[in-house]
Amino acid sequence: xxxxxxxxxxxxxxxxxxxxxxxxxxxxxxxxxxxxxxxxxxxxxxxxxxxxxxxxxxxxxxxxxxxxxxxxxxxxxxxxxxxxxxxxxxxxxxxxxxxxxxxxxxxxxxxxxxxxxxxxxxxxxxxxxxxxxxxxxxxxxxxxxxxxxxxxxxxxxxxxxxxxxxxxxxxxxxxxxxxxxxxxxxxxxxxxxxxxxxxxxxxxxxxxxxxxxxxxxxxxxxxxxxxxxxxxxxxxxxxxxxxxxxxxxxxxxxxxxxxxxxxxxxxxxxx
Numbered sequence: 001x002x003x004x005x006x007x008x009x010x011x012x013x014x015x016x017x018x019x020x021x022x023x024x025x026x027x028x029x030x031x032x033x034x035x036x037x038x039x040x041x042x043x044x045x046x047x048x049x050x051x052x053x054x055x056x057x058x059x060x061x062x063x064x065x066x067x068x069x070x071x072x073x074x075x076x077x078x079x080x081x082x083x084x085x086x087x088x089x090x091x092x093x094x095x096x097x098x099x100x101x102x103x104x105x106x107x108x109x110x111x112x113x114x115x116x117x118x119x120x121x122x123x124x125x126x127x128x129x130x131x132x133x134x135x136x137x138x139x140x141x142x143x144x145x146x147x148x149x150x151x152x153x154x155x156x157x158x159x160x161x162x163x164x165x166x167x168x169x170x171x172x173x174x175x176x177x178x179x180x181x182x183x184x185x186x187x188x189x190x191x192x193x194x195x196x197x198x199x200x201x202x203x204x205x206x207x208x209x210x211x212x213x214x215x216x217x218x219x220x221x222x223x224x225x226x227x228x229x230x231x232x233x234x235x236x237x238x239x240x241x242x243x244x245x246x247x248x249x250x251x252x253x254x255x256x257x258x259x260x261x262x263x264x265x266x267x268x269x270x271x
Contacts, residue, residue: 030188038074041073044073053153057124076109084100097252107188130169201253
């Protein structure tokens, strides 16, 4: 039973306003989501490198190719995060806001590829992921030494090697691990919605900056009529459309510093 000051109420009884503004606030939360994705990707790559080294499979050409793919996944997630921070902008309220386009693209990249990376990590494990001795067995005075000898790796003890397997099992194959994966899929909006929001918040329309180079190559010249027809079809849409967003919402989205922006187009022309 609390009092909420009217100054903190952002919209009430106004679906039109609600259509535009909440997603702009979620951007701040989604930056944290993107950072978390980078940490998860780094953990997966680290476990994969340690695991394949302990199994003696790290020099196998097929395994090396898969490891490179996992590393590329991690580096791409990091690249989106860095791009979001480096091409951010100041909001009307005077706060620095990372580029929401690269935040969304980075989150989409993670959600698209994370299941494949997890499956690859589990495949590295083979049957070892489910056939590991318990701590009690390892500590047994008779069984322990025999298991330690049988399960040690070329450059790692049996105890440390089993720690790797156990971490992968608990992180990705338990009920908690499955719940965590479902959380990532739907916490910061599902993949299809992230893609949909991209077209609703950025100037990716037919007469916008992203088609400027293609129109120049094709010699289309003035595309005012093309844009007019597109606007008529979009004007009465029930979803948030970038062409018709109010200025207060537009000011919360980045419009420079991403491919397709007018600023980038000017740079291309200058070059």
